[in-house]
Amino acid sequence: MTAVAGVWRNLPLKAKVGAVLFGVFVLAAIIGPQVAPYDPSYANPDPSLLMAHPSAQHLLGTTQTGQDVLSQLLVGIRLTIELALLVGVIAGILSVAVGVTSAFLGGVWDEFLSLVSNVFLVIPALPLLILLLGYLSGKGQLPTIIVLSVLGWPWGARVIRAQTLTIRNRDFVAAARESGEKSWRIITLDIIPNEISLIAANFVNTVLYAIGASVALAFVGLTDLNSWSLGTILYWAESQQALSLGAWWWFVPPGLAVALIGTSLVLLNTGIDELGSPRLRASRGAAKIAGHRIWATDPTPVLAQLTAGRNRVGAFVHSFSRESLLDETPAGGELR
Amino acid sequence: MSPILDISDLSVVYRTTGGDVRAVEKVNLTLSPGEVVGLCGESGSGKSTLAYGATRLLRPPALVTSGNVRYSGRRLTHGGHPVDLLAMSHRELHEMRWREVAIVFQSAMNALNPVLRVQDQLLDAVTAHLRLPRHEAREKAASLLDLVGISRNRLRSYPHELSGGMRQRVMIAMALAADPEVVIMDEPTTALDVVVQRDILAQIVELKERLDFAILFITHDLSLLLELADRIAVMYAGRLLETGTAHDIMREPAHPYTRGLLNSFPSLRGARRELAGIPGSPPDLRDPGPGCPFIPRCKHAIDACSDVDMSLAPWGAPVIGDPASVTHLTACPIVTPQVSQEGVLS
Numbered sequence: 001m002t003a004v005a006g007v008w009r010n011l012p013l014k015a016k017v018g019a020v021l022f023g024v025f026v027l028a029a030i031i032g033p034q035v036a037p038y039d040p041s042y043a044n045p046d047p048s049l050l051m052a053h054p055s056a057q058h059l060l061g062t063t064q065t066g067q068d069v070l071s072q073l074l075v076g077i078r079l080t081i082e083l084a085l086l087v088g089v090i091a092g093i094l095s096v097a098v099g100v101t102s103a104f105l106g107g108v109w110d111e112f113l114s115l116v117s118n119v120f121l122v123i124p125a126l127p128l129l130i131l132l133l134g135y136l137s138g139k140g141q142l143p144t145i146i147v148l149s150v151l152g153w154p155w156g157a158r159v160i161r162a163q164t165l166t167i168r169n170r171d172f173v174a175a176a177r178e179s180g181e182k183s184w185r186i187i188t189l190d191i192i193p194n195e196i197s198l199i200a201a202n203f204v205n206t207v208l209y210a211i212g213a214s215v216a217l218a219f220v221g222l223t224d225l226n227s228w229s230l231g232t233i234l235y236w237a238e239s240q241q242a243l244s245l246g247a248w249w250w251f252v253p254p255g256l257a258v259a260l261i262g263t264s265l266v267l268l269n270t271g272i273d274e275l276g277s278p279r280l281r282a283s284r285g286a287a288k289i290a291g292h293r294i295w296a297t298d299p300t301p302v303l304a305q306l307t308a309g310r311n312r313v314g315a316f317v318h319s320f321s322r323e324s325l326l327d328e329t330p331a332g333g334e335l336r
Numbered sequence: 337m338s339p340i341l342d343i344s345d346l347s348v349v350y351r352t353t354g355g356d357v358r359a360v361e362k363v364n365l366t367l368s369p370g371e372v373v374g375l376c377g378e379s380g381s382g383k384s385t386l387a388y389g390a391t392r393l394l395r396p397p398a399l400v401t402s403g404n405v406r407y408s409g410r411r412l413t414h415g416g417h418p419v420d421l422l423a424m425s426h427r428e429l430h431e432m433r434w435r436e437v438a439i440v441f442q443s444a445m446n447a448l449n450p451v452l453r454v455q456d457q458l459l460d461a462v463t464a465h466l467r468l469p470r471h472e473a474r475e476k477a478a479s480l481l482d483l484v485g486i487s488r489n490r491l492r493s494y495p496h497e498l499s500g501g502m503r504q505r506v507m508i509a510m511a512l513a514a515d516p517e518v519v520i521m522d523e524p525t526t527a528l529d530v531v532v533q534r535d536i537l538a539q540i541v542e543l544k545e546r547l548d549f550a551i552l553f554i555t556h557d558l559s560l561l562l563e564l565a566d567r568i569a570v571m572y573a574g575r576l577l578e579t580g581t582a583h584d585i586m587r588e589p590a591h592p593y594t595r596g597l598l599n600s601f602p603s604l605r606g607a608r609r610e611l612a613g614i615p616g617s618p619p620d621l622r623d624p625g626p627g628c629p630f631i632p633r634c635k636h637a638i639d640a641c642s643d644v645d646m647s648l649a650p651w652g653a654p655v656i657g658d659p660a661s662v663t664h665l666t667a668c669p670i671v672t673p674q675v676s677q678e679g680v681l682s
Contacts, residue, residue, distance in 0.1 A: 287396030289351055299392035299429050300348075302400040302422045 015271020021264035025257070029081040032074035040072040040228050054249050061249035064240040072233050073253050079229035080211060081261075083141055087148045087210035092203040094153035099160030100187055104168055114161070117154035125151050129213070133222040140224050144217065148210050156202040163195045201272045208265040215258050230254045338408065339366035340550055341390075341437075341518050342418065346403035348382075348389035351396075355622045359385040361574040362402070364648065367518060372544065372551045374565030374582075376558050376597070380618060382574040383554045384442070387520050391437055392421060392429055409436050409517045434465040438516035440507050442523045447507055448495040454481075454506055455491040461513045480509040484539060501532035508540065512547065520552045525560075537564055558597045562586050567663065570594050573618050573629035575646050580664035588673075590651040590666035592634050628668065636671055644669060 008016070037059075044066035054061040060069040102113035129147055136143035167173060168191065176186050192199070217223055218231020221239075225232055237243070237251040287294050290306045343365045349356040360382045367373050375383045388394045390405045400422055408418035424432065441447040449457060458477035462468060468476060478488045484505040495503055504524055511519055521540070525533040541564070544551060553565060561568050562582050569579040570593065578591040589595045596614035616633035625631065627642035634641070648665035652673055 287351075289396055289399050294396040296395045298396075299424075299426055300389055300394040300398050300400055301396070302392075303402070305423065 012271045012274045014267045015275060018264045018267030018269075018271055021260060022268060025077060025081060025261050025264070028074060029078040032078050036068075036071035036074040038068040038071040040067060040075045043067055060253055061247070063236065063250055064242070064245075064247075069233075069250055069253060072228050073230075073257065076228040076230045076233050076254065077257060079141065079227060080214065080231065080258075083145055083148075083214050083229070084207045084210040086145050087152060087214075088203050088207035090145070090149035091152035091206045091210075092156065092199065094149065095156030095160055095202060095206075096192070096199055098153065099157040100164050100191060102157075103161040103164035104183065104187055104191065110161075113157075117157045117161075120151065120154040121158075123151065125213075129217060130220070130222060133217060141227070144214055144223055148213055152206050152209055156199075156206060159202060160195060160198060163198050164191055167191050167194050197272055197275060201269050204265050204269045204272065208262055208269070211258065211261055211265075230258050338368075339406075340369045340408055341367040341552070342404070342406040342408075343386070343390050344404050344406070346386065346390060346405065347401045348385050348394070349399050349401050351399055352622075357621045358624065359398075359574050359621060360389055361624075362646070363571075363574075363576050365569055365576065365579070367550050367552055369517070369550055370544070370548055371567065372541075372553060372565045374561030374568045375552060375554045375571060376556065376561050376568060377571035378556055378618065380621075381571045382621075383556075383571050384522055385574075386571070387439075387522060387552060387554055390421065391433070391439070391520065392424070393439070407432070407436065407518075434461065434511075434516060435514040436516055437518045437520065438511040438514065440504075440511045440519065440521045440524045443527055448503060450495055453492050453494055454498070458491075458506075458510055458513065461510050465514045476513070480513055481506070483512060483543065484509045500528055501536060504528060504532075504536055505539070508536075508543075512543065512549075515547065516549055518550050518552065520554070522554045523556070524553075526555070526557075533560075540564075558585075558594075559601050570597070573624060574621055575629055575667065576648060577630070577668070578651075578664075578666045579648060580651075580666075584664040588652070588664075590664065590671065591630075591668045592636050592671060593630050596633075638670060641670060 011019070044062065046066065050062065050064060050066050052058060052062045052066075058068050058070065060073065062068055063072075098113050098117060102110045102117075129151070132147050133143060136147075173186060173190050176190050181190075214223070214229070215231040215234065218225075218229055219234045219238065221235055223229070223231065225235065233254040234251060237247070237254070242250040287296075289301055290303060292301065292306050294301050343363060346360060346363045346365075347358070348360040349358050363382075363386055365373070365375075365386070375386065377383045385394065385398070389398065389400055392400075403422065405421040406418035407421055419428075419432075421429070421432070448454075455474075455477055458480055459473050462473045462476050462480075466473070466476070478491060481488055481490060486502055486505055486509070490498065490502070495506075498506065504527075508521075508524065524540075525536055528536065537560070540551070553561065555561060558568075558570075562585065565582050567579060567581055568585045570577045570585070570591065572593050578585070578589070578594050580590070584590075585594060586598070589598055593614070596612070599612045600614065602611060614633055619625065619629050619632065625642065627644045628634070628637075628646060631637045631641050644667070646667045648667055649669060650662040651664050651666040652662075
């Protein structure tokens with residue numbers, strides 16, 4: 001428990017904010033359908049509840065057909081997060097497998113696997129997605145997950161291949177090979193642990209891509225429109241003129257949810273990046289010493305200068321303060 | 337002769353969340369023109385922090401908490417007064433660096449940029465600090481390689497195409513680009529084998545004679561300093577324990593720590609003897625105890641040691657005449673020559 005607390009304390013602020021934000025959405029995905037006040041698909045026939053403003057009964061108002069927006073949101077987050085995480089895992093495994101093996105084996109295998117990932121990179125993703133899902137829509141989430149995973153791995157594979165190439169030539173890998181370790185042991189024990197932060201950042205990035213792509217595809221109607229996800233809520237809101245009728249409570253909450261999930265993932269990603277290479281953190285930003293900001297490129301600060309270095313206005317103001325009574329030379333003079 | 341670099345009362349701390357690490361504590365050290373002063377101590381004793389703190393090269397969380405570093409070079413005439421490096425602004429320091437005080441960094445492998453040719457790196461230093469026109473700068477770079485005995489056709493080599501010794505020579509040539517008066521050498525020969533090490537040291541001495549600069553030579557190898565340095569300062573846990581000429585240190589080391597160091601390598605002549613290391617490890621610099629920091633490892637420690645104020649005082653015969661002529665100073669008032677002769681010490 002203390003180890004977890006220690007890790008948490010050392011996380012960059014960005015990663016903390018991102019993790020908390022993403023955690024809120026994961027929580028919503030887990031308990032959302034249980035705590036949703038209504039059935040999201042239930043169209044209340046009461047005419048006063050058609051496109052009603054937010055109220056105590058319907059915290060986020062209702063849709064054109066009298067459905068509860070909050071319930072749709074709570075149910076929809078689960079589907080979107082589920083899909084994105086699945087895509088992240090599948091594409092992540094694919095990119096690690098392809099990237100590490102192609103760099104580690106080298107030669108013909110490297111050529112072949114690089115060729116495959118390059119081909120996948122140049123496939124125009126959006127038209128292909130629209131075409132494929134146009135055929136496969138109405139078959140649930142599975143086609144979306146498969147298509148997004150298949151198109152989402154090559155970026156990660158290239159990055160991981162490059163990193164593996166540099167690690168493969170380090171001395172400790174050579175030592176492991178000389179001592180007769182099997183390739184799979186070298187890969188799993190020497191190489192992958194050294195790029196875990198890269199793999200994590202790549203996973204987070206893929207999840208982000210999956211959320212963006214799946215919401216966009218659902219928004220244009222290329223998904224199973226009978227299920228509730230953030231994208232389908234937006235699809236229905238758009239197709240039933242929520243925007244032109246001014247029903248902000250219908251499209252703002254799902255849009256905001258997508259934006260916040262995206263923000264949290266970006267923060268997590270850059271935070272993981274800094275965690276993996278502390279040099280990024282050290283070279284950025286200034287240290288605070290004796291109340292002064294010192295940059296890494298500044299000369300070594302000298303304490304006497306820092307305390308004496310108030311400007312004239314500062315010294316003037318300081319001369320009125322109670323601390324100035326402790327100064328040996330009055331009014332912020334040479335030395336304290 | 338008045339010193340060219342006068343470090344007095346210098347303290348440097350590293351501000352950490354666990355408290356200040358007092359890496360250098362009230363150190364006094366002078367460097368005369370044309371002199372080689374060796375700074376010797378084990379890893380973490382503050383040798384490099386002292387040199388880089390005095391030249392304001394340390395990054396945060398380092399902080400200079402007290403002291404003066406007076407520099408009085410021939411070219412830098414502020415009305416004949418020495419300038420205080422610790423009071424200089426960023427721009428003044430930039431003017432001063434390389435032209436007045438240059439540094440040869442530890443491990444040439446890391447200090448040279450692997451993707452730039454040697455020529456470009458020399459040109460960087462030359463153009464940044466001398467502001468020569470392009471063709472003159474080229475000629476200067478070539479003559480710098482001549483200086484350290486590397487053929488001119490190596491100008492277009494990349495660092496990985498040079499041997500370790502050559503890379504170290506390039507670093508030395510680069511430091512000498514602007515004809516500095518003080519050169520700080522931070523373990524310039526540590527990663528090299530003894531033969532190359534000897535070549536380079538001979539070259540350093542020769543260059544020093546020719547170009548007349550003073551050297552502050554940082555190393556953990558006391559045996560090397562005994563041969564190279566005019567004066568030696570022994571550092572331990574951020575404090576200077578002893579300074580003296582190489583002869584003083586070799587013939588009659590005053591501080592028990594110096595004796596320990598000298599006992600830890602074999603001498604060429606004389607009877608065979610058992611080599612002895614110094615047991616124990618250095619203290620935590622966040623919270624050094626009172627008095628001498630060497631107490632826990634010292635064979636001769638007595639209760640009075642924790643009242644020692646660690647200022648350097650003359651060792652040996654009582655001073656007759658000019659007290660400034662005394663070269664052999666020690667921070668240990670307990671072990672006097674008398675005590676030493678009575679056989680308390682081996």
